[in-house]
Amino acid sequence: MGRRTLVAAQTVLLASSLAVVALTSRAADWQPAELVVLLAALAVASDATAIETASMRLTGSFIALVLAMVLLGPAPAVAIGLLTVATDARRLRGKPALLLANASTFTTFPLAGGLAARALGLGDADELTLALGVAGIYVGVNLLNFLLIAVPHIWTDGVPLGRSMRTILLPLAPSEAMACALTVLTAATYQAVGLPALVAVLAALFLFQVLTRELLLSQDRAEQLQARSTQLASLQVGVLAALVQTLSLRDRMTARHSAAVARYARAIAEEIGCDAAEQELVHTAGLLHDIGKFAFPDRILLANRKLDEDDWKIVRTHPYQGARLVRRINGYGPVAEIILAHHERIDGRGYPRGLTGEQIPLLSRMISIADTYDVMTARDSYRDPVSQAEAIAELRRVSGAQLDGELVEAFIRIVERSGLQFQHTTDADFERELDFDARVRGYALPQAA
Known part of the structure; x- marks a missing residue:
């Protein structure tokens, strides 16, 4: 009964989010088209080189999604989110419940972040307002994404929320803090310089994920993730050099x-x-x-x-x-x-x-x-x-x-x-x-x- 109720709730959440997307989508959200394509390509490429651990799957597509929420709007952000889910569908073949969970999650939090960015008027904001807004949205949707993943496990498996936060959120806090800073910096670069410099910054972000993946794959990934969090954060100096x-x-x-x-x-x-x-x-x-x-x-x-x-x-x-x-x-x-x-x-x-x-x-x-x-x-x-x-x-x-x-x-x-x-x-x-x-x-x- 619990799993059927969960599937029904996720289906309703997915349908409701898509309805809101349809009602709030604007033609201007999809311009410039080159930016939509660039962020979609980054999301798919990051998802293809995702970092697998025993308890989670880490992917840099989150940065691309937050940038889409801020620089474009809710509809393109949701579309890119669903594109990453579709790209990942082959890995989840035979697991329709997990595919549904991903689809509802990657529809809901991009929609929420995109609407928040629109409400804050970040498209025309000054540098300080843009930085604070992007940081706030990054933290907010990151937490929402975590809850959308953790709550079903609490519901069906009885996994305590506090334990999930200690074993998943806290070890990744240094890396997420830096990723948030880089997302803010990327948005500011786009606002100040435009698309050409943004390409170079996004390439640096993708390089960071590749390097991080290689670091984790060299370790006993599940047991060593928390112990290696400091070294994982230190690796980001390579991104600063980039x-x-x-x-x-x-x-x-x-x-x-x-x-x-x-x-x-x-x-x-x-x-x-x-x-x-x-x-x-x-x-x-x-x-x-x-x-x-x-x-x-x-x-x-x-x-x-x-x-x-x-x-x-x-x-x-x-x-x-x-x-x-x-x-x-x-x-x-x-x-x-x-x-x-x-x-x-x-x-x-x-x-x-x-x-x-x-x-x-x-x-x-x-x-x-x-x-x-x-x-x-x-x-x-x-x-x-x-x-x-x-x-x-x-x-x-x-x-x-x-x-x-x-x-x-x-x-x-x-x-x-x-x-x-x-x-x-x-x-x-x-x-x-x-x-x-x-x-x-x-x-x-x-x-x-």
């Missing part, structure tokens, strides 16, 4: 500048005797120190004019925005702290917190020097580059006020002794510093005890 590459599609100057800062900062750390872990930490922070600029509007990121005060208010948020994004990754709190403080000044006139002297993290002070030097000497900078000698003179002029004096002298010793430099006019140095493949391998391989 986002630096994506940023280079939109603003090559900022991306190459980040790679140069990483090289110079590591050299300073090595010069003053930091250990290998600290050198890698400051290098990673250097690569990501400007990641908060990713969602800047083009009028700021690509400006060829003097910025006004309103523009500068936005610019000064990028250390905080970047730190907030990176902090979502388990184990990357130290990187986030370095990013947050990289525009502080020794004299306390920096931002965002006005720290002074040794209140500023040591590695942040290194990045400040590397940042200042590269802005002055880069040949693809917004301003005309100066010579090495002129840059050194300027570093010494602001030493003790803007920059740490001892670290400035350490950096000058390196430059004068080794001729340390970064080639901005080709991709070779950029790719060498990013070293995406090595970073992914490093996090994907099991760590020594």
Whole structure:
């Protein structure tokens, strides 16, 4: 009786959701058609490379569905959801009850999220409203999706809801938090740049799922999922590296500048005797120190004019925005702290917190020097580059006020002794510093005890 009642309830839910879709669908929801096709392709491809465990099936199609809810509307989101169910039908051959459950679930939560996005007016929202709205919808539909799956198990099998949350939701919380952040970033990228850059970001998201799948398949998947959750979250640094590459599609100057800062900062750390872990930490922070600029509007990121005060208010948020994004990754709190403080000044006139002297993290002070030097000497900078000698003179002029004096002298010793430099006019140095493949391998391989 219980299972028949459940089937009837799921049938009613499916039919009701489809009726609401028919009543609320708009022709404008299906435009641009290229975006509909792109998100549908991402959903199907992600579902085809789903991660199987003993208790669940993980797929990146959820990100594509949330993007469809926000960027298109409820009807396209439901259509893409049902397309993933149809694609998965072969795997569920002979299990009609499970196929019905999937169909009702992948109709209901995309409909709810799409209607919520429409009610919030996210299509025409400003950047902050869009970010908060997308994050709220992601969390809300994620919880609704979980309940639509968990409640039937409670009903038919007596599985307690609390146990389901502990064994399914909590182990995946770090990964879901990062996926939520990337979904927000992707929506903001589309709003600011349009379809071309969105293609690159979605490719990075798909790459993340492939890498995650390979990591889980190398483990005893069911028993090890929770124990490996920290490493699973750490793997997402590969996605951040991919986002630096994506940023280079939109603003090559900022991306190459980040790679140069990483090289110079590591050299300073090595010069003053930091250990290998600290050198890698400051290098990673250097690569990501400007990641908060990713969602800047083009009028700021690509400006060829003097910025006004309103523009500068936005610019000064990028250390905080970047730190907030990176902090979502388990184990990357130290990187986030370095990013947050990289525009502080020794004299306390920096931002965002006005720290002074040794209140500023040591590695942040290194990045400040590397940042200042590269802005002055880069040949693809917004301003005309100066010579090495002129840059050194300027570093010494602001030493003790803007920059740490001892670290400035350490950096000058390196430059004068080794001729340390970064080639901005080709991709070779950029790719060498990013070293995406090595970073992914490093996090994907099991760590020594």
